[in-house]
Amino acid sequence: MxxxxxxxxxxxxxxxxxxxxxxxxxxxxxxxxxxxxxxxxxxxxxxxxxxxxxxxxxxxxxxxxxxxxxxxxxxxxxxxxxxxxxxxxxxxxxxxxxxxxxxxxxxxxxxxxxxxxxxxxxxxxxxxxxxxxxxxxxxxxxxxxxxxxxLDIWRVFAEYFNAPEAERASGAGLGFPDLPGCSAEPLAAVAAGRMVQLSALKNLNDFKLLQVSWIYDINFPATLRLIRQRSVLERFAAMLPQDREVLDVLAQVGRYLEGRLGESAN
Ligand SMILES: [Fe+2]
CATH class of the missing domain: 1.10.3210 (Hypothetical protein af1432)
Known part of the structure; x- marks a missing residue:
């Protein structure tokens, strides 16, 4: 064609x-x-x-x-x-x-x-x-x-999360309650290198983990480079609780991203 x-x-x-x-x-x-x-x-x-x-x-x-x-x-x-x-x-x-x-x-x-x-x-x-x-x-x-x-949902979410509550577009957080901590199921999925299922979410932090887990589902090297350029992972890290388990899974996703970027540079 x-x-x-x-x-x-x-x-x-x-x-x-x-x-x-x-x-x-x-x-x-x-x-x-x-x-x-x-x-x-x-x-x-x-x-x-x-x-x-x-x-x-x-x-x-x-x-x-x-x-x-x-x-x-x-x-x-x-x-x-x-x-x-x-x-x-x-x-x-x-x-x-x-x-x-x-x-x-x-x-x-x-x-x-x-x-x-x-x-x-x-x-x-x-x-x-x-x-x-x-x-x-x-x-x-x-x-x-x-x-x-x-790439753009990450931007929307970071802007939503960092905006004063009165200015947030209500739909962007999908209505999840902003509770402390992350739930076990989403953490386990990211630790296992899997994408988090929407049905596993209990709060807004879980929704952030789900979005972080999308990095496992990226297809094009150009997208991986944009993820790094736009500091997507760092921005989500700053929005998540600084618990040991959370830091560990974020470091793991970081290593995965660097690995894929390394592969595509060869
Ligand atoms: Fe859509």
Whole structure:
């Protein structure tokens, strides 16, 4: 499918996204703050996607931006209708994003194979793992989207956590109580080199550990470099309790990150 030498202009899609965001505009400050959060998140995921895709060819870079622009469209109706970003208490926002894409025929400017790949990447971007057996283009876009998304969720969370409570976008902490300490199950998962399951979370510190454990799920060397450049691990360390067990698992994730960076430098 390399016969479309002319790259499509993404300006109409970017404009559509701006008017889509505008269509949710409300005088309810609480709602609007959460919509703004997702608009800014989407724009940052687009930038991250371009950074990671850089050097993988202009066509792939374009598709990566399209996937990023579409990935969280479902967040807007989700928050409007349920006042939460917690999928388990509302609906699967990634499935909803894919529905919005189809309903508005956003990808009609692309050939069928590319359209299908982006739809699958959008629909699966929040799955616990990347499924086996996907076509190569779909798997590449999905892996890239997941990396680009994580990079910005880390930023959102650090900003949320460091903002005064009155200014926090309520949805960003997923409503977990800010209790002292970390629970045993998330700590054990990170210590075992596994990602923490959402169902294991009891408090906000556990949610921070879950986000730290995403470092085990990074696909592209460029993302690993951005994690180091942006001091992601150090920022989470500063937000977590300074208990021995916590420091130990953070050091372990740090060694894992350095190991992967070393491998990719060879
Ligand atoms: Fe998402």
């Amino acid at each position: 390399n016969d479309h030498a002319v790259l499509p202009d993404l300006a109409p899609l970017r404009d559509w996204f701006s008017s889509y965001c505008d269509s949710f505009r409300t005088s309810d400050l609480e709602l609007q703050r959460n919509f703004d959060l997702k608009e800014e998140h989407t724009r940052n995921v687009c930038r991250n996607a371009s950074l990671i895709a850089h050097g993988m060819g202009p066509r792939f870079e374009m598709l990566a931006e399209v996937a990023a622009l579409c990935h969280d469209l479902g967040r807007f109706p989700q928050f409007r209708d349920y006042h939460t970003f917690k999928d388990s208490e509302s609906l699967n926002h990634a499935h909803l994003s894919a529905q919005v894409v189809k309903q508005h025929r956003l990808l009609d400017f692309l050939p069928e194979v590319e359209r299908a790949s982006i739809e699958v990447a959008v629909r699966m971007h929040n799955a616990f793992q990347v499924p086996e057996g996907l076509p190569a283009l779909t798997a590449d876009l999905l892996r890239l989207l997941r990396d680009a998304d994580k």
